[in-house]
Every structure is written in C-alpha cells, then in structure tokens.
Amino acid sequence: MDEEFPIKLDSIVxxxxxxxxxxxxxxxxxxxxxxxxxxxxxxxxxxxxxxGEINYTQMHSEFYDHDLFLNYRKIRKVQKNEEQPYKMIKLEVKEASESELFDSKYSIYDQKLNKSVEYPNKELPIKVSQAANAIITATSSAKKEEIMSWEQEIKPCKHSLAIVQEPIPGLQLKKCTNCDLTENLWICLHCGNLGCGRNQFGGVPGNSHAMAHKNEYPDHAVAVKLGSLSSDIADCYCYSCDDEVKVPNLGALLKTFGINITNFVRTEKSLTELQIEQNIQWDFKMGSDGGEELKPVFGKGLTGFKNLGNSCYLASALQLLFSIDSFQKAFFIPNGVPLDKILGNLKPYEDLETQMYKLGDGLLSGRYSVPDMTTSETTKYQRGLKPSGFKTLIGEGHPEFSTMLQQDSFEFWTYLIDKLEKKKVFGQLEDSPTNALKFILESKIKCNTCQGVRIKKEVTDNMSIPLNVNFVEKDAEGNKIFKETSMGESMDKWNSPEVFEYSCPKCGGKQVATREERLKTTPEYFVVNPQRIILENWVPTKVNVPVKFEELLDLRKYQRTGLLPGEEELPEDATDVREDDNKASEPEFDTQALNNLFEMGFTENRAKHALYATGNNGAEAAMNWLFEHMEDPQIDEPFKAPEIGGSGASSVSVDAEKLASLTSMGFGEQISTKALVLNNRNVEAAVEWLFSNPDDDGVLEAAAIGSAEKDTELLVKELESSFDKSRLKYELVGVVCHKGTSVHSGHYVAFVKKIVDGEAKWVLFNDEKVVLAIADNIKEIETTGYLYVYKRI
Incomplete structure (x- = not known):
C-alpha cells in the first residue's frame, strides 16, 4: 500500500x-x-x-484512537415505472439484497490522514479486506433485532391438546352451514361443522357463524381456517382462549373429516398477514374531499418517523413527548449529542440518555425535515427517522415492546415515563423532565353516618377517565353510532361521587359512604386518556364515541375541597383489623354489586377479586377492573383476603386496593408491598419491577423504605408549594389518535400544535408524512383521540 496511507493492522478487528x-x-x-x-x-x-453537519467520525477517532473506517454509501437507482415503495406485510423478515434498489459504494477511510481509497482494492492488506468483506456481508444489528422481534411463536393451549371428536354425518366442505358464504370458512375440529368467520379487513365477509357454533357447543373451542390449509401452515384458533393456537396432531384430526392436508394449497391470507396489512393500510385522511393531497411541511420540530413495521404506537407517543418544553430543554442541543455522552461511552446503543439525545436532535434540529428527492412520488414527503436503536433499547426485556407487533400507545407512554424516572435520565436538567407532568390526586371517603372523612393523596402523571358511552343507532353498514360527549362531561363522570358500603373505624360495622376524587394540584402538562375500551358481550371492544373537539379545558371545578365544616378525619386503618388476629377475615361484599356482576356473567371468584381490589365500590368499578385483569393467573382461584401484619415489607403501609391488584396476579403480598414502596405506589411500575425481579426475596430494608418515602414526601411538598391556584385553564397541544377495532391493531398518528409560518397550526404526523391538518383531520380526532396532552395557559 502507498506509504502515504499507512494502516495499523493491530487496530483492525x-x-x-x-x-x-x-x-x-x-x-x-x-x-x-x-x-x-x-x-x-x-x-x-x-x-x-x-x-455530516456534525463530524462524529472525527470525535470517535480522536477519543478512542480508532482511525480506520469502511465508508458506505447507497445511491438510489432510477427505476422504470417506479411506484411508491411497498410496505412490508410479512411476519417473517429476511435480509434481502438491496442491489435492485441501490448501488452500494465502499471505500476505506483513514480519519487521521483524512484520506480514502476505493474498495475493493487488491493492494490492501488481507486483514483489511477480510474485515471489510465481513462488515459488508453481515446482517446489521438493527436488522437482526427486527428479524428476532418479528418471529412469533404460536403455542398449543389446553383446549387444542385435548380435542375429543364426534363427527357430524354427511359433512360438506363447500359453504357455511348457516349461510351461503364460500370463503373465510372455519371447520370445527371437534365435530366438523363448517362456519364462516368474522368480518375481516379488506372486505372479507363473515357472519360469525363459527363463533355462534362454539357458543352453542361450549366444548367445541378449536377451529381451523379452511383456506389457510397447506402442508406447512394453517390458521388454528381457540375461541375459549380468544387467540391463535397450535394443534400438534392437526393432520390426523382433519383426516377424521376426510381432509388430507398434504393435498391442500393455501388460498387465503393468514390471520397475521391480515392484521399487519390492516395496520399498514388503515390510514388517516391524507387529502381533501376535492382530491387534493395535504401540504407537507418541513423545518425544526417537523420531522417524521419511518414505520418499522408496526411502530406507529411508539412514533406517535414520541412526537407528543418531544413537544413538551421540559423534554426539549432536557434532550436537545443545537450542536448535537453532548461530548460527555461520546467520550467514555463506547456502547451508546446501551445508554438510554444517549438515545434520548439522539431522538431530540433528530426530531427538533430540522436537519432531517427535508423532502426526499430520491423517490418518484409526486408529493415529496420526508425520508423519516428510523428509531431502531431506541426501540431495541427501550423494549429490551419487555414482553410486548420488544416485539415488532402493534402495541398500545398509552401503555407505551406510561412505560417510557416510568423508565426515564427509574434510570434518572434527566438530560441537561437537574430534575426529571417528567416532573412537568406530575400532580397530586386527592381521594376523599366520607361516612354518611358520622360525617367522618378519610383523605388520601397520590402523585401521578396522567389520568384515565371514563367516557359517556350512549348508543344511538346503527348506520347502513351495521356500525354503532354513539351520542357525542365532551372532555368536560368525562371529567364530570370521573369526579362524580360513588356510593358504597364502608367499614367505618369510628362508627363500627358497615356504613353507607361516598368517595370522590379531586385535584389537589395540577401539572404544567395534563395528560388524559379517554377510556375507549368497554366490555361488550364480555369481549373488550373499542368504541368510537365522538368527543367534541375543544381546545380549552378548565380544571377549576375539580379542585380539592379538603375538610368541610362539620367534617373530621377518621382514625387510621389499624382499627379496621382485629389486633389479636394478623389475618384479615373475608370482607363483607356489597350484595347488590355481587348480584349485578353475577347477572353480567362473572363467576363468584372473579366478582369477589374485583370488588376487593376496587375497595368494594360498586359493580361498575369492579367490572372495569375485571376488564383490565382478565388474564391474571389467580383470577379464578377462590378469593382469599391478603394477610395483614408481619415483619419486613409486609409491615409497611400501602393502599389495600393496589396491593390486592398485585396479589390477584399471583405475586406474594410481601414482594408486592416492596414493589409498591420502591415505585412510589404506582401499580404499573410495580408490575414491571416484579417481572424484572422474579428472584427477589421481598425483604425491604429500612433504608430503602426511608429513601422511597422521603423521595415521595419531597415531591409532594414541591408540588404543593409550587402549585398556583390561579392557573387552572389548559390548552390542547397534542393528541395521539388511533384507528382500528383494538388498540393492539390498527394505526396510530399524532396531531401536534406547532408554529408554522409564524402561526400556531395543527400538524398531522402520520409516520414520515408530516402535513398541515385540515378540518376533516380535526374531525377524525373526535372519534379516534386516545391520548390528549394539555398545556397550562
């Protein structure tokens, strides 16, 4: 090699x-x-x-003495009759050659000398060529993670492992037994009945006769889709588990009905392909009624994300998060990632703070918010940021967010907020940027007999509020139309007093009491999640109840009342338990609430678990709890009240309702108490901690208790002292919207109020498509709004 281009072979790996x-x-x-x-x-x-604009290659070289690099450039080829790139819809992702789309150019670059030589080059040492070839042919780390995440293991269930067959005489496999449909047909593996499935995305018809058959014959749980049959794949579904399942001896079971699986060729899309295709194609309105496409916008704070497959739930949440002032101040520096995150940080892909800085720079700098001129699309959108590194890191070890499947955007929001707090990711701030979301809820229980009250306060960073779900009629296609409500009406419903039976420590025995929640303080940014999931025929269903689009929200009427004249605080909970018995006897459940739950179809065990977990506060609260805990492992076990007292963590005072929520999931009381104490009494955070620490002994050291209590007390004092009672009006600044029948499918977008051309305008972030919103878009917010962010005026 040229003496002017020396290569240090020892540094090459x-x-x-x-x-x-x-x-x-x-x-x-x-x-x-x-x-x-x-x-x-x-x-x-x-x-x-x-x-590029910031020379990170030079920084890395100077800080770590890594001088030699393989420079890699992709130059897009001009395609004949090129259409908009087709999005991936297959479940299994394989590393495909890019030679049809791009010309790849390589060179060896020495940073110290600032010189390059083209590659391949016969004059290069063998070790350099070996390293370069290995890098070129290797599957990238991000792609490896993507492939692993897309792989979905479908497992057998107890129903698919114990199928007893009783064939129906005279079977026919041409059409549904109950109607004339000849596609989307499901054969019952227990008796051979052929029924049509549910309506599917893309216009695939269905009248749900296969499900109706299962309802008539409860033991006939497992069916297989006739059009999916082939020698290597088949869609099997368990209606009892409400999930795809594997049937180990499927071939033998089908032979009972004269079906030889080796002779079948798949003629219909699989369930997974249909779901992913639906998620991709379920788009928001991107044009006016006159056919004119929406106007793309570019500039600082107007950068979109590339969809990684089903990552729109993550992208929409991040768009709202980085529209909050404290997150912008924490994680955006005009000069890029801070030097201290580059120096001494040889694995930046493992550092959450670095990833947050990277996102802040990408979203807010404006460098990437430019038209993508390499495409042949008439309307030039952005290329979009690919948040692969962030997604891999934030989802690591999480059973849902580590996959490439669609997830709940609000759940991801709360998970990310909690993660940033636990890891103390503050960026450039002295305190957590999440403090801008914190406020204190005050819960007040009042005994109607003695007028005694118990007041509890809790620090939180969001609110889930109930919607007024009033069914009006059905449209021509059979879809339900609901009466319009408003955010104010939902807040009123959340704030309305609940009447329930209460063990009053002063009166003794059961008394009629009321409970209501109010705001002791309010945050800089108020995060609200309207509860769009309801139980319909005992199945969780998303409802498109229209919430009137109003940009202002007044919280004055929801302020705490504190102790009113004639009220006095009740003594501590210790009197609720017999001092001579450290085991709580079974509580006296509200008989009316129990009967209501029985009438709804819930079992006695489920009803008691739910009423205990919700403080015996009526059937509606219990039903909502059941909806969220249907999959808890101990939900069907005989109810047993958790033990009270003892040593260690179990002697610490925690909210009984929250403790019951965790113990009902199968966790022990001691470790559940520890999880709540270490996570500021936040149930979601406690659950994550429990799954992350399965081998923990549950012993809570006094120092840890004191530290957690002290942190909470300090935060409460800070929130109370900084609370300004005169500033209780809020303006809507961002909404995450969702289209689809379930929050785990469909499509998420974000609407954020931005300054464009000197004016505050609503901008729609639909993956890499960032456009000015129009009236039709705003109308969609009313029926699809899922996560609202308000800013204090």
Missing part, C-alpha cells in the same frame, strides 16, 4: 457471525448511507458514524 455490526445509521445522529458523505463504519468496534 475482523467481525464474526455473532458480532454486532451497526450500519443503518450513525450512533449519535440519524445520518445514513443515503446521505452524500455516507456512513463510516469503524473497523475496530464496528459502530457507524457520520461526517
């Missing part, structure tokens, strides 16, 4: 098949190989950097 190779984007920015300078992949640590 030839990657193996197990090595992590980062070549999708820069470790600290969203620059990619499509950019003019391309990506520089370090031949020592195999991480990618860029020499």
């Amino acid at each position: 030839v990657p193996t098949s197990s090595s992590k190779i980062f070549k999708d984007d820069c470790m600290f920015s969203f620059d990619t190989a499509l950019d003019p300078v391309g990506l520089d992949i370090c031949m020592t640590c195999h991480q990618a950097f860029s020499r």
